[in-house]
Every structure is written in C-alpha cells, then in structure tokens.
Amino acid sequence: MKMTKFPLIAALYLIAHSMGAAAQTADELVKKHVDAMGGLDNWKKVNTTLITGNLNLGGKEFPVSITTLNKKGYRLEFTINGMSNYTIVTPDNGWMYMPIQGQTKAEAMPAEEVKQEQDNLDVAMDALIDYKAKGNKVTYLGKDEVEGTECYKLKVTHSTGKEETDFLDVGTYYCIRTVEKTTANGKEEESISNLSNFQKLPEGVVFPMSIESDGAPITLKTIEINKPVDESIFKPNEVKK
Secondary structure, X not given: OOOOHHHHHHHHHHHHHXXXXXXXXXXXXXXXXXXXXXXXXXXXXXXXXXXXXXXXXXXXXXXXXXXXXXXXXEEEEEEEOOEEEEEEEOOOOEEEEOHHHOOOOOEEOOHHHHHHOHHHHOOOOOXXXXXXXXXXXXXXXXXXXXXXXXXXXXXXXXXXXXXXXXXXXXXXXXXXXXXXXXXXOOEEEEEEEEEEEEEEOOOOOEEEEEEEXXXXXXXXXXXEEOOOOOHHHHOOHHHOO
C-alpha cells in the first residue's frame, strides 16, 4: 500500500510538536528552579564567594574553605592532621597539592581535567542558573525518584562536553541530586552529589548548606558574598608573588 502524504506530514508534525513541548517544559522547569534559588537578577550580582565548612571523613570533621572568583579562579582547601591540601582551577590551568597522599609539591592537572573542572569557576555552583549564557544545553527526561522524593529529571550538557543529570524536587524545585559524568585518564567516571538544607542568604540567593559527594559530606558554616579576593591565591603556594 502506498503511503499518502497526509499521514507522513501528520507524523512529522506530532514529532516536532512533542520535541517543542519537551524543550518548553525544560525551560519552564529551569526558570522555576532559578526562581527558587533566588532569581537570576540576584545571582548576576554575585562575583565572589568565600565559603567555610567542615569535611567529614571517617566520622571525623576537618575544616574546609572554598574561594571562588567568578569565571577567574577557584580554590578548595582543607586541613587534615595539620597538613593543608588544596585544589586550584583557573580558566587555563589547574593544580593539586595533596600531602596526605604523599605529594611534596603542587602538581599541574592534565589539560583534559582542567577542562572538566571549569564549572567550578561558577560562583552559583549550579549549571542551570543562566545556563544558556554558559553555553549549556538542558533536556527534560521526565520524572524519577531520589530516596522516595519525586523529582523532575534534567540532563545538562556543559559547554565543555561534560554531562550531568539534575534531579529537581517537584515540591521546591531545589536540585537535591546531581550525577556527573567526567573523564579522567581516559576513563569515564560517575560522581553523585546529594544536596540538602537549602538556606537563603541576605543577598537573596539560596545555597545548599549540606553537600555529600561520593561519601564525603561537607557541611557549610559561613558563606560571604562579594568580599574582595586576592587573585594570588589561585596560584600554587610555591609560585605566589
């Protein structure tokens, strides 16, 4: 039987319509999420964040600090047994210094790893906030559950090519879980972060004060917005001037 043009055109129309509806749904969900996190206008005013907290390892807590200068520099530092360890990321370079792993000096990250870590330069720590300006793409994948909580499931493809899946609580639109896929040493790895205890700061933006990534929970204690940052901290200690 010869297929007439009408059923074919109708089928193409339905496919195009459903794809458009899915894209619109993704944008609607992202907007509700951004509004829940304090709104795009408030986030655009944030240029630096200075965060302190505690890292829990094996039931023991260790001080941790995270300093971010939007799009320019990121430094995570934590102290264990009196030894200061840090990770630094800039748009072009990255270093790690982990004396707890036997390192005696900072080591440069491979270029591919620096590329994968570029999202750390985002003061919002959120791939969905102003995602189009960041060059990210978002796709709605339907609903799912995270430990009994119904969630909207969004796939985010970063401008760097890295992929993550975000789970938005249907009641609050907070992202309560992210699943990231990264490539290290030629191998694809998956990292899961659970986010909770969301709090609004005086500046109007919202942060998750509890972050658990791969069994290493971090509890945030203080978050300072738009405090001056000395850019020399984004160089390894031994090359600071």
